[in-house]
Amino acid sequence: MKTLKTLMQNFGIVGAGGAGFPSYAKLAEGANLLLINGSECEPLLYTDYIILKNELSLVISGISTVLSHTGIAKAQIAIKEHTAKRLGLEDNDRLAENIFVKALPDVYPIGDEISLIYEATGRLVKPGKLPITEGVIVYNVETMYNLGRAVRFNEPVTKKWLTVGGAVESPVVIKVPIGARVADIFKELDIRLEDGYTVLDGGPSMGKVINPSTYSVTKTTKGILILPDDSQAILSKKMNTKMAIARAETACCQCTRCTDMCPRNMLGYPLEPHKMVRTAMGAVEAMPMSVLSATLCCGCGICESLACSQGISPRAVIENYKGLLAKERLRFNLDGEYSVRPEREYRMVPYEKWMSMLGVTKFDKIAEFGGEINSFSRVEIPLSQHIGAPSAVAIADGAMVGEGELIAMPADGLSLPQHASISGRATLGINKIIIDKVR
Numbered sequence: 001m002k003t004l005k006t007l008m009q010n011f012g013i014v015g016a017g018g019a020g021f022p023s024y025a026k027l028a029e030g031a032n033l034l035l036i037n038g039s040e041c042e043p044l045l046y047t048d049y050i051i052l053k054n055e056l057s058l059v060i061s062g063i064s065t066v067l068s069h070t071g072i073a074k075a076q077i078a079i080k081e082h083t084a085k086r087l088g089l090e091d092n093d094r095l096a097e098n099i100f101v102k103a104l105p106d107v108y109p110i111g112d113e114i115s116l117i118y119e120a121t122g123r124l125v126k127p128g129k130l131p132i133t134e135g136v137i138v139y140n141v142e143t144m145y146n147l148g149r150a151v152r153f154n155e156p157v158t159k160k161w162l163t164v165g166g167a168v169e170s171p172v173v174i175k176v177p178i179g180a181r182v183a184d185i186f187k188e189l190d191i192r193l194e195d196g197y198t199v200l201d202g203g204p205s206m207g208k209v210i211n212p213s214t215y216s217v218t219k220t221t222k223g224i225l226i227l228p229d230d231s232q233a234i235l236s237k238k239m240n241t242k243m244a245i246a247r248a249e250t251a252c253c254q255c256t257r258c259t260d261m262c263p264r265n266m267l268g269y270p271l272e273p274h275k276m277v278r279t280a281m282g283a284v285e286a287m288p289m290s291v292l293s294a295t296l297c298c299g300c301g302i303c304e305s306l307a308c309s310q311g312i313s314p315r316a317v318i319e320n321y322k323g324l325l326a327k328e329r330l331r332f333n334l335d336g337e338y339s340v341r342p343e344r345e346y347r348m349v350p351y352e353k354w355m356s357m358l359g360v361t362k363f364d365k366i367a368e369f370g371g372e373i374n375s376f377s378r379v380e381i382p383l384s385q386h387i388g389a390p391s392a393v394a395i396a397d398g399a400m401v402g403e404g405e406l407i408a409m410p411a412d413g414l415s416l417p418q419h420a421s422i423s424g425r426a427t428l429g430i431n432k433i434i435i436d437k438v439r
């Protein structure tokens, strides 16, 4: 286990989607199942699908490495039914010794770690606890691909697979150096950004709005999507938080529909978005635990984009609380008896319906692999690409670096190193290292 932890840390391996948890830190004693998240429940993203289609042997190699170093008996690659069909796979197919397919229903948000574990295994991670408490370690498909490359080719993480999609002629999955600028990617793919469109890093539900002129690809970029400003996906992201809270304070009729449809509530979690909205209306003193339960929200947006017919965003209220609680280092951590609600199986949101609620159905075309692009003359590598402390610069300003060379060391505590993703001259920027190819 220690050897694997060191290997994962030295090669800079991080959760390749979502929040970017350093992968070595997930390894712990007591696991009996390795669950590989290939569910890609965000609409319009096809990154994991293309990796599984083109690079399954490296994914399997990464999984086998984890199994052999940890003694975990079994691994499941969890993918949605429609992805399984496209890959010619079925539920419970055996891909290698102790590695099986787990087909999941096409519902949103099945990729949420807690929902994923319950759906794939029937195990319920208690509110505020980590998957390891139920004997599960979860890694993303691309994380296992990166581990496979590290073991087979002795290579650190310097490349990223991502979908470029949304309002483009043909969505593609490409492989680019980490730090590639989005503006340069658009140039390479001949994409011109028109007025009235917004660019996201990530999916339409949980992705974040970025400025393509200044933003560069990180180890967690799963997709770059271009979406119209008038789609629900973008409207909800551009919502003014103060106005959203003011609206919640005045317009909520306490119908409880947001709570009835909340996937975490249906898993039995004590998260009740309608009560969070009520606290915004001034009831916070009476219900302090409701506020603490904000940390149980996965941010899926169902309460805001699907459940509420009054145009209220419980998610905005909850996000605001999450920020305040994070500053005080407070989180929900109460032991208790929790059980999944029987109505859950009837209330899950079909993938097609979710796409339509976000206004992105017309952009859903299956992406093809667009190849590896290596013609970038500059990359800008952020020192903070993961949860934990930013990496510490390990080179001098102006140093010549080779691809794969260590350029930043892990800081104290939870942290990872960074490696040059192209060869060239390095310049130390603010919170980033810029590398220019030298001709």
Ligand code: SF4
Pocket (backbone or CB within 6 Å): 251, 252, 253, 254, 255, 256, 257, 258, 259, 273, 274, 277, 307, 308, 309, 310, 312, 313, 314
């Ligand atoms: S669905 Fe809307 S109106 Fe109903 S309780 Fe939730 S926030 Fe209030």
Ligand code: SF4
Pocket (backbone or CB within 6 Å): 258, 261, 262, 263, 264, 265, 271, 273, 296, 297, 298, 299, 300, 301, 302, 303, 304, 314, 315, 318
């Ligand atoms: S965003 Fe809303 S629906 Fe989703 S988990 Fe949070 S409270 Fe529940």
